[in-house]
Amino acid sequence: MKKARQNQNWISLAFVWAGALVSIPSLLLGGTLVAGMSLGMTLLTALIGYALVVVIMVFQGIQSTDLGQPTVKVAEQVFGTKGSQTVISGLIMIGCLGWFGIQANVCGEAFVSFLKVFGVxxxxxxxxxxxxxxxxxxxxxxxRVIRYLTYIAVPYLVIVCxxxxxxxLTTVSISELVSYQPSSTLxxxxxxxxxxxxxxxxxxxxxDYSQYSPRRQDVVKAAIFGVIPAGVLMIGVGAVLTIVYHNANISGVFSKIGSPxxxxLALVLGTWKVNVINAFSGGIALNNVFNVPAKYHRLTTFLVGLVGTVLAILGIMNYFTPAMNILGxxxxxxxxxxxxxxxxxxxxNQNEWGLFKGVRWSGLAAWGLGATVATVPVIMSLIPGIAHPQINPLTGIVLSFLxxxxxxRFEASTTSNAAQKQDEI
Structure with a gap:
């Protein structure tokens, strides 16, 4: 496999990752959390949650930095080429499609509200x-376009937020925010x-993005300084705006900031630059699912965005929280x-990594174990009147790891025994 050209510094990588979090869904997440938590608990949840995200990103990102390959290609060693194509790439592709639809939906609603100001x-x-x-x-x-768009959108969105x-904060006191209590419990x-x-x-x-970085330490610094500050800031802003304006509709809230x-413009830029990332990564996953040559990545990127746009037209935004719970x-x-x-x-050790053709059942079975245990309670919680256990979000990761x-070990033992019998014959 051809290795990516690795000339990206950590600041550039941090900007891309921070740009993914300086987004409208992050503000929506702040509103979702504070609807069931105090402001202090919301910020604590954001800090712990994004710290966990950083740990995952570091372990995942360094693999691609070592190998100079995107995630779906690195995954071919542990899930097999077919396993990575059908299951892992499929999940990533579906997730990117859903996110693209949510972002396009938010942007579409914001633009409609803007035009109404002028009677259109x-x-x-x-x-x-x-x-x-x-x-x-x-x-x-x-x-390259992702970076340029991020350099424009992130500072602007941060300033507006x-x-x-x-x-x-000029309309409420800090004590009022601190004493805020939600009407429901999360x-x-x-x-x-x-x-x-x-x-x-x-x-x-x-x-997919750290593959362009030459050193492991670049991934660590980019994740820590790019993800945690941006994530906590956006959730905090979303939570405060929701409390103050008594409205979780970010489009409506943003129309009250400065002029419409x-x-x-903040909503459009914020959703735009994140959807470029969704379509880009979704295109890589789609290439892998259907074994499409890399030279057609632009076409598959366009297809991901097109299907995501159809989801936006169908109103996928109405399923934001359930979708996030299941993906999580x-x-x-x-x-x-x-x-x-x-x-x-x-x-x-990157030298021990090697391509595994076909399907590697040990990797898929381990993922299936963790995903099933983590997902079933989430699905049960969406059905009114059904009792369900509370599963810690790390449970699925730990179960899959172990x-x-x-x-x-069992797979290696079975393979060894089969080879030994073949030699005896």
């Missing part, structure tokens, strides 16, 4: 279609699951399996 009314579906096509057209130009925070475990789910795909596919044009349970166990294989079985070490 268009359907949200048409607006979502328009912006979805603009976003995916940009995405086909790859990592900080101004909105300042504006909000447990820490559920909050962490939602937080992990909001960036589960980003953590697992960290290698200022707020809408199913996707992180992938990192558990890959970390066990690379860091324990192969001792973090499961692989056990299944891999």
């Amino acid at each position: 009314a268009i359907p949200t579906s048409l607006s979502s279609l328009l912006w979805g096509l603009i976003m995916v057209t940009t995405a086909i130009y790859g990592i 900080l101004y909105g925070l300042y504006q909000a 447990s820490l475990g559920t909050g962490l699951t939602v937080t992990l789910g909001s960036f589960a795909i980003g953590a697992v596919i960290a290698g 044009a200022v707020g809408v 349970a199913m996707i992180p166990p992938i990192a558990g399996v890959m970390s066990a294989a690379y860091w324990v079985t192969h001792h973090g 499961g692989y070490l056990i299944f891999q």
Whole structure:
């Protein structure tokens, strides 16, 4: 396999990862958490949740830095070429499609609200279609455009959010925010699951961007200084704005920050630059699922964005929280399996990594174990009236990690016995 050109410094990588978090879904997440938690507990959940995300990103990202390959290619060693193509790449592709749809939906709604100020009314579906096509057209130009768009969007969105925070704090006192109590209750475990789910795909596919970095330490610094500050800041801003304006509709809240044009531009840039990343990574995953040559990545990127746009037209935004809960349970166990294989079985030595053709049942079984245990309670919680156990979001990762070490030993023993019998014959 051709190795990526590795000339990316850690600041550039940190900007890409921070840019993925300086986004509208992060603000929505803040509103979701504070609807069931105090402000202090919301910030604590954000800090713990993104610290866990950073750990996953470091272990995942370094693998791709060592090998100069994206996540789905690195995964071929532990899941096999067919296993990586069908299951892992499929999950990543579906997640990116869903995220693209959510972002395009938010952008479409914001643009509709903006046009209403001037007496122009268009359907949200048409607006979502328009912006979805603009976003995916940009995405086909790859990592360079992602960086440029991030350099513009991130500072602007941060400035608008900080101004909105300042504006909000002039209407309420700090003591009122501290004493705020939600009308419903959200447990820490559920909050962490939602937080992990909001960036589960980003953590697992960290290698898609760290493959361009030459040193392991670049990944560590980029994750710590790019993810935690940006993530906690955005959740905090989203929570405060929700408390102050008594409205979890970020489009409506942003229209009150400065002028409508200022707020809408922030929403458009924020969703745009994240959707470029969603389409780019989704295109890589789609290439792998259907074994499409890398030279057609622009085409597959466009297809991911097109399908995501259709989801936006259908109103996928209405399923934001359930989608994040399920993704937060199913996707992180992938990192558990890959970390066990690379860091324990192969001792973090890139020279011991090798392509495994076909399907590697030990990797898929380990992922299936962790994903099932983590996901079933989440699905049960979506059905009214059904009691369900509370599962810590790390449970799936730990089970997959340990499961692989056990299944891999059994697989190696079985293979060795089969080879020995063949020699005897």
